[in-house]
Amino acid sequence: MRFDTVILGGGLTGLVAGIRLQKAGKETAIVSSGQNALHFFSGSFESFGEPTRELADLFSEAGIHLHYQEGVRLMPMGTFRPSALSLEDISLFPNPKFGNKVLLVNIVGYHDFFSSFLAQGLEEAGMSVRIRFLNLMEMGIKTPGEMRSVQLARALDRNWEKVVQEVRLLLKDDDTIILPQVFGLEDASIPGRIRQSLPAQVVFAGTLPPSVPGIRTLHLLKHRYEVLGGTYLMGDEVVQAHLHEGVVHSVVTKNLGQHYLEAENFILCTGSFFSKGLASTPEKVYEPIFGADVSFLPDRSSWYNPSFAEKQPYIGFGVCTDECLKVLKEGAPLSNLYAAGSILGATHPELGMGAGMCLRSALKAADSILEL
Ligand SMILES: Cc1cc2nc3c(=O)[nH]c(=O)nc-3n(C[C@H](O)[C@H](O)[C@H](O)COP(=O)(O)OP(=O)(O)OC[C@H]3O[C@@H](n4cnc5c(N)ncnc54)[C@H](O)[C@@H]3O)c2cc1C
Numbered sequence: 001m002r003f004d005t006v007i008l009g010g011g012l013t014g015l016v017a018g019i020r021l022q023k024a025g026k027e028t029a030i031v032s033s034g035q036n037a038l039h040f041f042s043g044s045f046e047s048f049g050e051p052t053r054e055l056a057d058l059f060s061e062a063g064i065h066l067h068y069q070e071g072v073r074l075m076p077m078g079t080f081r082p083s084a085l086s087l088e089d090i091s092l093f094p095n096p097k098f099g100n101k102v103l104l105v106n107i108v109g110y111h112d113f114f115s116s117f118l119a120q121g122l123e124e125a126g127m128s129v130r131i132r133f134l135n136l137m138e139m140g141i142k143t144p145g146e147m148r149s150v151q152l153a154r155a156l157d158r159n160w161e162k163v164v165q166e167v168r169l170l171l172k173d174d175d176t177i178i179l180p181q182v183f184g185l186e187d188a189s190i191p192g193r194i195r196q197s198l199p200a201q202v203v204f205a206g207t208l209p210p211s212v213p214g215i216r217t218l219h220l221l222k223h224r225y226e227v228l229g230g231t232y233l234m235g236d237e238v239v240q241a242h243l244h245e246g247v248v249h250s251v252v253t254k255n256l257g258q259h260y261l262e263a264e265n266f267i268l269c270t271g272s273f274f275s276k277g278l279a280s281t282p283e284k285v286y287e288p289i290f291g292a293d294v295s296f297l298p299d300r301s302s303w304y305n306p307s308f309a310e311k312q313p314y315i316g317f318g319v320c321t322d323e324c325l326k327v328l329k330e331g332a333p334l335s336n337l338y339a340a341g342s343i344l345g346a347t348h349p350e351l352g353m354g355a356g357m358c359l360r361s362a363l364k365a366a367d368s369i370l371e372l
Pocket of ligand 1 (some may be wrong): 008009010012013014031032033034037042044045046047086236237238239269270272273338342345351354356358
């Protein structure tokens with residue numbers, strides 16, 4: 001099977017690069033073996049400033065609306081973190097005291113939303129908080145067998161109006177309502193409709209993974225990619241690559257076996273350690289498909305910071321590339337293999353970090369291929 005570009009890894013980076021290339025008329029395929037960081041996504045794109053027109057259009061054409069405001073967002077444990085570019089249902093505030101009287105609504109039997117930690121954080125920020133519980137059974141909503149965020153979101157998306165009615169009954173003189181982020185899994189408009197239907201500011205607070213806004217983002221980007229004609233090979237894994245004299249000719253996947261995927265160009269977006277884009281032995285960190293050069297600290301004892309909460313050096317390890325993001329192998333660039341996203345670690349500080357770096361590098365790799 002032959003494509004213009006084959007993309008390895010279908011997380012945020014692979015999908016953004018794929019959409020960019022499909023929009024430019026290229027024929028691409030994405031091979032993606034499984035779960036990716038969007039399943040854990042907070043909804044805020046770290047280190048990305050105001051979105052460019054191109055990026056805002058790319059997302060809004062997929063049905064994902066972004067907003068940009070420098071400020072802080074509420075974290076699942078009641079702390080605050082500086083954030084700017086975010087999905088539209090993620091509230092951003094100029095400072096942590098975003099209300100006076102807060103009604104914090106949890107759900108009976110749902111253990112992945114830490115209302116008491118949240119209340120403590122909000123009180124420390126100067127707000128008074130009442131915690132109340134919705135009993136879905138009593139509200140006539142069939143409760144999912146497993147009360148995890150995704151199952152709950154499926155049940156609540158069909159019943160969000162009942163939730164609004166019940167929250168109205170709980171409301172006194174509160175100026176703010178906090179709800180868990182378990183709305184809008186398949187219909188991105190639901191968080192906005194809930195906001196419009198309630199007479200106080202509504203803030204959706206993060207839950208334990210999986211992340212409902214993250215999975216929604218993944219589905220919408222994947223759908224957009226496929227509408228543009230892209231081929232998404234879900235649940236398949238690239239296990240080998242064929243290279244000759246600095247050129248990648250094809251890759252081999254578990255499911256397609258002898259039917260190699262051939263292309264003019266390839267983009268490596270297989271993520272960092274978390275997604276197995278990088279792997280390690282006690283002696284070294286390596287990239288398993290192409291044997292690309294990897295930047296890491298030679299002394300293993302310096303890979304980790306023993307203090308869990310501190311910055312971890314291994315997060316900065318990544319595949320080495322030239323300035324066009326062409327992957328280096330034994331010091332020389334492979335002519336048609338680019339790397340983008342979290343597999344780069346901190347090797348390109350000019351691109352930023354987190355999801356911001358993933359977006360910038362995905363567009364840059366696609367633009368290098370398009371020679372823009
Ligand atoms: C748990 C977690 C949460 C994060 N949350 C945030 C956040 O809220 N905000 C933020 O700014 N940044 C966050 N980040 C940083 C994160 O790296 C980026 O946000 C981004 O989503 C990473 O995207 P990616 O596509 O580069 O990699 P990934 O999302 O890791 O995707 C890589 C994909 O490649 C696939 N893959 C791997 N090997 C192969 C193979 N051989 N063949 C085929 N497919 C393969 C994997 O299965 C996976 O689906 C988070 C990172 C992690 C690990």
